[in-house]
Amino acid sequence: MADSSMGGALGGATRSSGETLLFLTDDQLRRGIEAMFFAYRGFTADPDRILAEKSYGRAHHRAIHFIHRTPGTTVNNLLDILGVTKQSLNRVLRTLIEDGLVQSKIGVKDRRERHLNLTEEGQELEKILSEAQRKRMRAAYREAGPEAVAGFQQVLQQIMDPKMRTHFDQLKEGS
Amino acid sequence: MADSSMGGALGGATRSSGETLLFLTDDQLRRGIEAMFFAYRGFTADPDRILAEKSYGRAHHRAIHFIHRTPGTTVNNLLDILGVTKQSLNRVLRTLIEDGLVQSKIGVKDRRERHLNLTEEGQELEKILSEAQRKRMRAAYREAGPEAVAGFQQVLQQIMDPKMRTHFDQLKEGS
């Protein structure tokens, strides 16, 4: 269409003297939007295939991922990170517990809380899923190089909602 | 967990003499994976809110976006880009046509084909949705700077499936 690379993109952006700011055109932004769409599909494709075999879905993967990342996490904390309702999470969690992939322990200090951990079997699946996803990311990182990866991380962090960035930053420390 | 920054990450990656390659550790890859997850949520959040008011969903947004991008596209082409079944797309397309946002015209050369275009009303909604999404991207780009944006694009392109990268590249030319 004729309206690309116009609009508000450059209007208020001439504050940085000297910089071209061509990376802020509507056209460049659209490229980024479409890249996010296509890349996210690739990003989830490999785990999705593995999960489909075991009749799990992306929701199970997300739960497994974050329980692995923050072992002993509570249901409430997981709810906050995943940004879904407790009913939605509970459905997923229930099947994972029934299937013996996740263990739910009553809290010691606060007996209302449930602390979640992966069982041996859960850790096995986590490893398969994360390795499949890492494989693609590793290839992408390798091709793009370290500077590109740094930029990739920077932009993604800026795209996040502030609240989600907090979660993201908190995950940084653990390991 | 104790298994981070080990495994296959560095094993076969010592070919580039001199380079540190620390950006290929499992830990860095995991950071990228989590960044993709959180960022994608932010990426879709603004359009999602607008769509919810009009009782449309993300699927409608995707259809509107790509019809806007490639006016007169056929159903089959759209199917290929979106990667869903024709039944799924058809349901979305039907409501958009019924609501007068999309126009479906029988092909001239090949009368089996339907050529899709946004109506005036469809273009209005497209503009609202894309501007909301661009606003966030623009802020992110501005904060991260041009070099980061270049890296962001590079890595995303590498994450895509080859077939999707072809679609992505073909969209580049049109404007």
Place this chain on the structure above:
DNA sequence: TTGGAAAGTCAACAAGGCTGACATAAACTG
């Protein structure tokens, strides 16, 4: 003229979101 591609339709189903209502136990508070 006939085979097959393109498009559309109907039915049925599943995953995974959502809301609302309600139950229980535990912790906290006045």
Place this chain on the structure above:
DNA sequence: CAGTTTATGTCAGCCTTGTTGACTTTCCAA
């Protein structure tokens, strides 16, 4: 101690958006 809040779980029902399978209509092309 009574009442309230918090954490969790569960039931029921709804929506969107994905799937498969079967079938029809249209119509291009060999």
